[in-house]
Structures are given as structure tokens and as C-alpha cells.
Amino acid sequence: xxxxxxxxxxxxxxxxxxxxxxxxxxxxxxxxxxxxxxxxxxxxxxxxxxxxxxxxxxxxxxxxxxxxxxxxxxxxxxxxxxxxxxxxxxxxxxxxxxxxxxxxxxxxxxxxxxxxxxxxxxxxxxxxxxxxxxxxxxxxxxxxxxxxxxxxxxxxxxxxxxxxxxxxxxxxxxxxxxxxxxxxxxxxxxxxxxxxxxxxxxxxxxxxxxxxxxxxxxxxxxxxxxxxxxxxxxxxxxxxxxxxxxxxxxxxxxxxxxxxxxxxxxxxxxxxxxxxxxxxxxxxxxxxxxxxxxxxxxxxxxxxxxxxxxxxxxxxxxxxxxxxxxxxxxxxxxxxxxxxxxxxxxxxxxxxxxxxxxxxxxxxxxxxxxxxxxxxxxxxxxxxxxxxxxxxxxxxxxxxxxxxxxxxxxxxxxxxxxxxxxxxxxxxxxxxxxxxxxxxxxxxxxxxxxxxxxxxxxxxxxxxxxxxxxxxxxxxxxxxxxxxxxxxxxxxxxxxxxxxxxxxxxxxxxxxxxxxxxxxxxxxxxxxxxxxxxxxxxxxxxxxxxxxxxxxxxxxxxxxxxxxxxxxxxxxxxxxxxxxxxxxxxxxxxxxxxxxxxxxxxxxxxxxxxxxxxxxxxxxxxxxxxxxxxxxxxxxxxxxxxxxxxxxxxxxxxxxxxxxxxxxxxxxxxxxxxxxxxxxxxxxxxxxxxxxxxxxxxxxxxxxxxxxxxxxxxxxxxxxxxxxxxxxxxxxxxxxxxxxxxxxxxxxxxxxxxx
Numbered sequence: 183x184x185x186x187x188x189x190x191x192x193x194x195x196x197x198x199x200x201x202x203x204x205x206x207x208x209x210x211x212x213x214x215x216x217x218x219x220x221x222x223x224x225x226x227x228x229x230x231x232x233x234x235x236x237x238x239x240x241x242x243x244x245x246x247x248x249x250x251x252x253x254x255x256x257x258x259x260x261x262x263x264x265x266x267x268x269x270x271x272x273x274x275x276x277x278x279x280x281x282x283x284x285x286x287x288x289x290x291x292x293x294x295x296x297x298x299x300x301x302x303x304x305x306x307x308x309x310x311x312x313x314x315x316x317x318x319x320x321x322x323x324x325x326x327x328x329x330x331x332x333x334x335x336x337x338x339x340x341x342x343x344x345x346x347x348x349x350x351x352x353x354x355x356x357x358x359x360x361x362x363x364x365x366x367x368x369x370x371x372x373x374x375x376x377x378x379x380x381x382x383x384x385x386x387x388x389x390x391x392x393x394x395x396x397x398x399x400x401x402x403x404x405x406x407x408x409x410x411x412x413x414x415x416x417x418x419x420x421x422x423x424x425x426x427x428x429x430x431x432x433x434x435x436x437x438x439x440x441x442x443x444x445x446x447x448x449x450x451x452x453x454x455x456x457x458x459x460x461x462x463x464x465x466x467x468x469x470x471x472x473x474x475x476x477x478x479x480x481x482x483x484x485x486x487x488x489x490x491x492x493x494x495x496x497x498x499x500x501x502x503x504x505x506x507x508x509x510x511x512x513x514x515x516x517x518x519x520x521x522x523x524x525x526x527x528x529x530x531x532x533x534x535x536x537x538x539x540x541x542x543x544x545x546x547x548x549x550x551x552x553x554x555x556x557x558x559x560x561x562x563x564x565x566x567x568x569x570x571x572x573x574x575x576x577x578x579x580x581x582x583x584x585x586x587x588x589x590x591x592x593x594x595x596x597x598x599x600x601x602x603x604x605x606x607x608x609x610x611x612x613x614x615x616x617x618x619x620x621x622x623x624x625x626x627x628x629x630x631x632x633x634x635x636x637x638x639x640x641x642x643x644x645x646x647x648x649x650x651x652x653x654x655x656x657x658x659x660x661x662x663x664x665x666x667x668x669x670x671x672x673x674x675x676x677x678x679x680x681x682x683x684x685x686x687x688x689x690x691x692x693x694x695x696x697x698x699x700x701x702x703x704x705x706x707x708x709x710x711x712x713x714x715x716x717x718x719x720x721x722x723x724x725x726x727x728x729x730x731x732x733x734x735x736x737x738x739x740x741x742x743x744x745x746x747x748x749x750x751x752x753x754x755x756x757x758x759x760x761x762x763x764x765x766x767x768x769x770x771x772x773x774x775x776x777x778x779x780x781x782x783x784x785x786x787x788x789x790x791x792x793x794x795x796x797x798x799x800x801x802x803x804x805x806x807x808x809x810x811x812x813x814x815x816x817x818x819x820x821x822x823x824x825x826x827x828x829x830x831x832x833x834x835x836x837x838x839x840x841x842x843x844x845x846x847x848x849x850x851x852x853x854x855x856x857x858x859x860x861x862x863x864x865x866x867x868x869x870x871x872x873x874x875x876x877x878x879x880x881x882x883x884x885x886x887x888x889x890x891x892x893x894x895x896x897x898x899x900x901x902x903x904x905x906x907x908x909x910x911x912x913x914x915x916x917x918x919x920x921x922x923x924x925x926x927x928x929x930x931x932x933x934x935x936x937x
Contacts, residue, residue, distance in 0.1 A: 312921075314921065316904070316907055335479065342356045361422075363421075364420060367694045367695070371696075376696070378691045380697075381690055383696070384704060386686050386701050387700070389575065389686055391704075394412040394432055395409065396731075398411070400441055401432075401437040404454075406713075407674070408432050409708065409709055410606040410709075411431060412431045414669055415668070415674055416430040416698035417702050420699045422661035422664055424653045425658065426695060427642075427649070427684055428642045428684050429684040429697075430665070433634055434503060434735075435634060439768075440626060444623075447619055458612065460622065461675050462614075469631070469669070471628055472666060476658070476659030476661075486778065488754065490778070491775060494756060494759035495758045495759070498758060500732040502523070502526075503728060505527070507728055509725070512542065522765065542596070545723060549580075554730055564689060567686060567690065568690070582715065582716070589718065598719045601713045603709065603713045604709060606673045606674065625768075629767070633771075635659060638658065642684075662677075662679075681734075682734075753777065757770075789835065793814075793820065794822055803925070817859045819846050820862045820928075822863075823867065858891070860931050861894070862895075865896065866896070876909045883911075892918070893919065894919055894921060895919065896921050
């Protein structure tokens with residue numbers, strides 16, 4: 183729509199001021215109905231002449247067909263609005279000035295006289311009002327297909343098959359490479375890349391050997407299973423995984439969950455075979471869950487574990503792990519199997535002090551200090567990453583030599599003992615499918631699978647973003663799940679990409695997943711030839727290695743940032759933290775996830791709305807509570823809705839908009855500002871609307887019509903526009919009910935009041 187040019191200039195005879203580009207339209211003080219239906223007279227008191235008129239909320243707006251009210255002698259409000267939709271100011275007269283048409287008769291659509299107190303300055307001859315276009319027709323099948331693609335294939339993994347001029351052979355190679363990423367990097371592999379992967383693989387092997395043994399002990403499993411789990415799964419990941427830097431092996435969180443959950447039902451000391459069988463069965467169910475999530479493209483489910491939840495959970499799990507290492511620190515033989523903080527502290531306090539061995543305490547604290555110092559050195563100087571990477575293996579070697587040399591004097595120091603030599607034996611016959619403990623294995627597998635998967639995906643994405651490449655989260659789930667399914671058949675327990683191992687792999691300069699193959703080969707050599715060397719390795723040094731590895735999970739800075747940014751996120755984090763500490767690992771995690779879901783529900787059911795004002799001299803409208811220079815446009819209430827409109831929030835939005843209007847009426851009555859005539863809803867951020875939302879708009883429109891308010895919608899997105907059109911809601915509007923921008927709405931609606 184294009185507005186006509188302004189009328190000729192004329193002179194206001196009473197005030198003797200040129201009014202060539204100003205149309206004077208006056209507001210008087212009629213008796214009218216408020217939004218709640220009660221009679222209320224418009225305010226008659228004067229408003230300051232040097233301040234903008236700022237409405238607090240929506241107020242009824244008369245349609246353009248309403249006849250002007252009779253004049254009252256008390257007050258006259260004049261408002262100045264530019265043709266481009268920006269508000270220029272307002273002023274009062276003690277009494278309404280006489281109106282007369284400009285010379286030549288008529289006022290025209292731009293400029294000229296009127297009767298509603300709006301002065302429109304014609305700063306341009308013609309103001310174009312852009313039409314809000316209707317979206318093109320899309321078939322139901324195309325809509326469904328597009329929506330499913332966005333849900334299950336947001337990264338568009340098949341784009342490589344849509345390249346032009348691709349031969350069938352090329353497409354076949356691309357398909358095989360998609361399933362087996364190893365083919366992609368092997369085609370360009372060279373000696374320089376091999377050298378980098380070799381160094382990185384040997385470096386993480388020095389960390390994986392002591393960590394594998396330590397984490398197996400944390401899971402109450404034989405130490406050799408930790409080494410088995412560092413051999414087969416990394417080989418499988420090198421074939422199926424897409425991350426170049428993920429270091430595969432046992433992780434602390436999964437080890438803690440297996441150790442805490444299974445030990446509550448089965449004793450790892452007296453029922454060792456059953457316990458190990460349940461651990462392998464747990465690994466199977468974890469792998470099946472991970473693979474299923476990847477195949478069916480359900481990776482978005484793990485996004486419900488928010489950063490706040492994981493921050494609190496990881497900190498709580500770290501504290502639990504550290505408390506469990508008190509057994510190794512003091513050399514306690516009879517230690518509680520419970521994981522909560524109170525039973526653990528009771529076990530330490532009530533234990534007979536005679537059973538404590540000072541030699542064990544000295545060994546543990548000494549090497550813990552060494553590991554922490556090495557960690558700090560690498561943190562301050564990243565080029566010295568190898569210091570923290572080699573520190574665990576160095577600690578194992580030194581402590582083993584010390585205990586071996588002083589074995590006659592350190593007989594009370596507990597050691598690992600004899601470890602079997604050879605590669606992974608088959609564990610297919612050990613899987614547990616019948617019996618009273620199957621449900622325990624399934625529950626533990628689901629929990630361990632989800633958390634280890636979350637850790638692996640998070641680490642992989644972090645490394646990828648730092649090197650400007652992308653990984654397919656669902657493919658990673660398939661790769662991690664496949665190596666756990668295969669691992670449970672060859673004496674491995676739950677593995678994933680660990681934080682520490684991946685960081686060392688990245689800093690060591692790994693270029694491809696072949697670094698995991700190098701690490702696995704180093705583990706193989708250890709399994710075949712070096713097992714007797716670990717006979718005198720003290721358990722105390724393993725406790726120190728575990729403690730130094732998990733102490734970084736207690737991220738006080740992250741918790742402080744949550745407090746500063748979002749108090750509800752901080753509450754979620756603390757619920758997860760204390761739930762893990764005082765109740766149990768799964769219940770603490772469930773509480774945090776439940777509060778996170780409640781937060782989502784609150785955000786959906788109570789969306790944010792705000793009042794907008796004009797930035798003087800521009801066509802920009804911003805939140806009045808955020809921008810001090812934003813000015814309300816008299817006679818307009820401009821609101822924005824920043825959420826989809828669903829059944830869960832439609833009634834709230836209707837009540838909230840009516841409340842905005844009621845508050846604006848009260849403000850106008852107190853300040854004497856110009857009466858409200860138009861409510862503009864900026865629905866740019868409304869990304870979707872359902873039938874309940876449409877019905878809410880119908881009811882809101884009827885309510886505002888009864889209060890003589892003009893409702894305007896601004897900038898609906900395509901899906902909202904389509905549903906408004908299909909519901910026939912747009913048919914209830916006149917020509918001035920839908921606009922592309924707020925500025926155009928203000929300019930065009932205000933010009934209509936002069937006609």
C-alpha cells in the first residue's frame with residue numbers, strides 16, 4: 183500500500199504558526215470503557231511539555247471508523263509522529279484550538295487536519311507500506327519431510343550425495359566413507375601425519391595404563407579389565423569414529439556408577455564372578471542404548487542434561503570418588519560399599535586407627551602432590567602438556583620400585599598383585615540374562631551409557647570446534663555404542679572419550695584417530711609382556727592417580743558463573759551436587775534433570791513479554807526497561823511476545839496482554855497522557871502457533887473491539903502467517919491490521935486517524 187503525498191501548506195489562523203507539514207488532530211476527554219468494562223474518563227490533567235509520553239501498558243484503541251468525541255474545555259493533547267513511524271514529541275493546550283481544513287479543501291491521507299490529537303510530520307513525500315506476504319503453498323508431505331529432517335538430520339549428513347555430476351562409483355565410495363570414516367583419512371595419510379599420531383598415541387598410552395588400572399579399581403573390578411578396556415574399544419573407534427582427538431578408554435563417571443550401583447546388590451569381594459558378569463552385562467545394555475540413540479537419530483535426548491546439571495553432577499561425583507579413595511589413602515581393609523558422604527565418613531571415623539598404615543598415607547600424599555604439581559605446570563604452560571601426561575606412569579614406576587626395594591619394610595602396604603598375561607579373553611559366556619539381578623544391570627547400563635555418552639560427545643565437539651571441523655553426534659553415538667557392545671564380548675566394561683585422555687591426545691598433536699590405534703598397540707605390548715612389573719604397584723598410588731584425575735571436575739568457577747548468570751541454573755547445579763552427595767548418584771541426577779524440565783515448562787508456559795518504545799530519530803523499537811532513551815509512542819501500546827504460542831501459554835498471554843492494557847489505563851489516568859487507541863503486537867519471535875493460540879487471538883481481538891481498541895499484528899513468520907490465514911483469523915482485520923514493521927504500523931495507523 184502507498185500513501186498519498188501530504189496536502190499543501192497552510193497557516194493556523196488562531197496560533198499564527200505555519201502548519202504546512204503538520205496535521206493537527208486533537209484528543210479530548212470522552213467517557214469510555216476501560217479494558218475491564220468499567221466506565222472511566224480519560225485524564226484531563228496537563229502532561230509535561232518537555233517529556234515523552236510513555237504508556238505503561240495496553241489501552242483500548244478506537245477503530246478508524248469511530249466518530250470524534252465532543253470537545254471538552256479541560257485539556258487538549260497533541261502528538262507529533264514522523265511519517266516514518268518515529269515519535270517526535272507531544273504538547274498540551276489549555277483548550278482545544280479550532281480546527282479548519284487547509285486551503286484547497288480536504289486533508290489528504292498524509293498531513294492535514296484531523297480530530298484525534300496526532301500531528302504527523304511529512305518528512306518524505308510518499309511513505310510505502312510493504313505488504314506482508316503469504317507463504318507459498320507447501321504440500322503436507324513436503325512439510326512432514328522437512329520437519330522430520332530438521333528433527334532427525336539437523337546437520338544434513340547426506341549433503342555429500344547431492345553434489346552434481348557424481349558417478350555411481352563416487353557415491354558408493356562416499357557412502358562407505360560415511361559409515362567408516364577411517365577410509366576418508368587413510369586416503370590422504372602420509373608420514374608427517376603418522377609421526378604426529380605416533381607421538382600422541384604413545385603419550386596417551388602412558389596415561390591410559392595407570393588410568394585403566396585405577397578406574398577398574400574404582401568400579402570394583404579386577405585391574406586387568408581396565409587394561410582390556412583400553413585395547414579393543416579404541417581399535418573399533420578408529421574405524422567408526424569421526425573425531426580426530428577423542429581418547430578412548432575407561433572414564434571415571436561410568437566407573438563410579440558401576441561401582442556404586444552394582445555393589446549395592448552384589449559384593450565384589452565375595453561374589454566376584456557374578457559381579458564381573460553384571461559389569462559386562464551392564465556394558466552390553468549401555469552399548470545397545472548408545473547405538474540405538476544413534477541409529478534412530480535420537481541424540482537430542484542427551485541435550486536435556488544441561489551444563490548446569492552436569493556441572494553439579496560431576497562435582498558431586500568427584501567428591502564421592504575422592505572419598506572412596508580414603509580406603510587407599512589410609513590402607514583401610516573393611517570399607518563401606520555405600521557411596522554417600524555420610525556412610526563413607528562414618529566408615530573412616532569408626533575404623534580402628536590401628537589398621538591405618540602411615541607408610542600408605544605417605545606414599546599416597548607424596549604422589550598426589552607430585553601429580554597435582556605436574557597438572558599445574560601443564561595448565562600454566564600448555565607446551566609442557568607431556569609433564570602431566572607422563573606423571574601418572576612415572577608415579578607408578580617410581581612407587582613400584584620403592585615398594586619392591588623396601589618390600590621387607592613395607593609389608594603392610596597393599597599392592598595390585600599378580601595380573602594375568604595375554605590379550606582379552608572372550609566374555610560371551612559371562613553375560614547375565616536370567617536371574618534377580620538383571621534389572622540392576624539394565625538400570626546401571628542406561629545410567630552409565632547416557633552419562634558416558636554425554637561426556638564423549640561433549641569432549642569430541644570441543645576438540646572439533648578448536649580445530650575447525652565438525653563431528654556427527656549421532657555417528658559418534660553409534661561408534662561409542664558399537665565399541666561397548668563389542669567390548670562386552672571381550673572382557674571390557676563401559677568406555678568413552680575421557681576429558682583427560684582426550685586433552686592429552688589433542689595437546690600431543692594427534693591428527694587422526696590412528697593415535698588410538700597406537701595407544702591400543704602399546705596396551706597390547708603391556709598385556710603380553712609387562713604384566714609382572716605391576717605386581718608391587720601400591721594401591722595408594724592408584725588412589726592418588728584417581729584423585730588427581732577427578733579433582734578437576736570440581737569446577738568452582740563454573741558454579742560461580744552460573745550464580746551470576748542464572749540463579750535457577752545454579753539451583754539446578756546445587757540440587758545435582760547435593761543429591762549425589764547425600765542421596766545417590768541416580769537420584770541426584772534425576773532431581774537435577776527434573777528441575778531442568780520444570781525450567782523448560784516454566785519458560786514455555788510463562789513466556790517473556792515486554793513493552794517497546796521508539797529510539798528517537800530512528801525507526802527502531804526496543805524494550806523500554808532496557809533502553810533509557812526509548813520513548814513511548816502516545817496512543818500506541820507496542821508489545822512483543824518472545825515465544826511460540828501454544829496451548830501451554832495461550833491463556834497466560836491473553837491475561838498478560840489484558841493486564842498490560844489495564845496498567846496502561848491506570849498510568850494514563852494518573853499522568854494525563856493521550857488516550858490509548860492502538861495495541862501493536864510484535865510477533866517476530868513467535869516461531870509457531872497452534873489452535874489454542876489462534877483461539878486466544880480471536881478472544882483477544884473481541885475483547886479489544888469491545889473496548890474500542892485497534893489490534894495490529896507485526897511481522898509474523900511464515901508458519902504463523904500460514905496458520906492465521908488458514909484459520910480465517912486475518913479476515914477479522916481491516917486493511918490496517920497487519921504490517922511488516924512496527925514503524926510502518928505506527929505511521930499508517932496514525933495517518934488513518936486524520937481522515
